[in-house]
Amino acid sequence: MKPKDEWQLFAGFRDRMLSMDVVGRTEMGETEFKFAHSRRYGDIQTKFYIIALQSDGQSLMELLRNYPFHVDTWYKTISTIQSS
Numbered sequence: 001m002k003p004k005d006e007w008q009l010f011a012g013f014r015d016r017m018l019s020m021d022v023v024g025r026t027e028m029g030e031t032e033f034k035f036a037h038s039r040r041y042g043d044i045q046t047k048f049y050i051i052a053l054q055s056d057g058q059s060l061m062e063l064l065r066n067y068p069f070h071v072d073t074w075y076k077t078i079s080t081i082q083s084s
Contacts, residue, residue, distance in 0.1 A: 017041040017069070041070075048072050 017040055023032040037045070044067050051059045052072075057080060064073045 017044075044070055045072065048076070052076055 017038050019036050019038070020033045021036050023034050025031055044063075047063060048070065051063055060073065060077055060080065063070065064077055067073065
């Protein structure tokens, strides 16, 4: 999946951090896919794990500012806000 030009929020993230790869076809002719993360996304995920283990809210917010489409960071931020 490639972002369209009019999707301005994706403008800085065009290097495909998440993609869908074709795995095969079922007996009924349906196409099966799997989600694949880029190496860059894996690096961001590693940063996220380190910050989450440290329970550092300031660093978590910085990660969110730098990578606004990182889903785990959103979940952790919301969960942190709700528990305080």
